[in-house]
Amino acid sequence: MARRRQIYEGKAKILYEGPEPGTIIQYFKDDATAFNAQKKGQIAGKGVLNNRISEHIFSSLATIGVPTHFIRRLNMREQLVRQAEIIPIEVVVRNVAAGTLCKRLGLEEGVQLPRTIIEYYYKDDALGDPLIADEHIACFGWASQDEMNDIADMAIRINDFMCGMFAGIGIKLVDFKLEFGRVWDGDFSRVILADEISPDSCRLWDVKTNRKLDKDRFRQDLGEVGEAYQEVARRLGLLNPEDGEEAGAVLDLDEHRKKRDK
Numbered sequence: 001m002a003r004r005r006q007i008y009e010g011k012a013k014i015l016y017e018g019p020e021p022g023t024i025i026q027y028f029k030d031d032a033t034a035f036n037a038q039k040k041g042q043i044a045g046k047g048v049l050n051n052r053i054s055e056h057i058f059s060s061l062a063t064i065g066v067p068t069h070f071i072r073r074l075n076m077r078e079q080l081v082r083q084a085e086i087i088p089i090e091v092v093v094r095n096v097a098a099g100t101l102c103k104r105l106g107l108e109e110g111v112q113l114p115r116t117i118i119e120y121y122y123k124d125d126a127l128g129d130p131l132i133a134d135e136h137i138a139c140f141g142w143a144s145q146d147e148m149n150d151i152a153d154m155a156i157r158i159n160d161f162m163c164g165m166f167a168g169i170g171i172k173l174v175d176f177k178l179e180f181g182r183v184w185d186g187d188f189s190r191v192i193l194a195d196e197i198s199p200d201s202c203r204l205w206d207v208k209t210n211r212k213l214d215k216d217r218f219r220q221d222l223g224e225v226g227e228a229y230q231e232v233a234r235r236l237g238l239l240n241p242e243d244g245e246e247a248g249a250v251l252d253l254d255e256h257r258k259k260r261d262k
Helices: 046-063 100-105 134-140 145-167 225-235 253-261
Strands: 006-009 013-017 023-028 031-034 039-042 070-073 078-082 089-096 112-122 171-185 188-194 202-206
Touching: 023 046, 046 070, 046 078, 046 145, 046 225, 089 145, 112 134, 112 145, 134 145, 145 171, 145 188
Parallel strands: none
Antiparallel strands: 006 013, 013 023, 023 078, 031 039, 070 078, 089 112, 089 171, 171 188, 171 202
């Protein structure tokens, strides 16, 4: 597909004008950042892996009725998505104590929470994406109460589904980040899931060993970052088994068959 006008470049993705009105091409980069971009690096093949993993999860969520912006994957690094007005709130769903929750409340990492917690953060890099409450959202009009009800309901539904999906492949879903957007049908809007779901936005631990299989390996200088992302893709059945030692070997299965049959 011919490269189109760039609309936006973020830490992990570039957005381009889509082939049809109301669509966007989402390109996954290999760039890695942590601590509000104070730490930067590159993970070879990360964009390819995240593209496939996010495609798989979004497609799976659609089968249980979660509305998303995902339309289809275009190639190894790009996917076509529906254009949405992004709601400036990051939704973090927590099942196990980790990350900033431990720092704020003095909790030991790895403690199972008595119940799932949903937290909201204001999307603003300059402010460090501060933690906010429902009252802030209502006061500043970032989302309506009906929209927040839909977001909370979807977040719980997504969590229930993903916990089961990952448990089935020996992975514990510790926590994860979601973003949502508005799409308009005439005078009415509705909320859909946007952005991506991948090891960049989830904490994923091996059930037996608690080995981290996510971006914390980059944050905490644990090494083998690409290998951890590959492991998640492999367990989900997305990694080309013949060439799986290389991150760049995550191929579309049809492309692989064509290559094999030549």
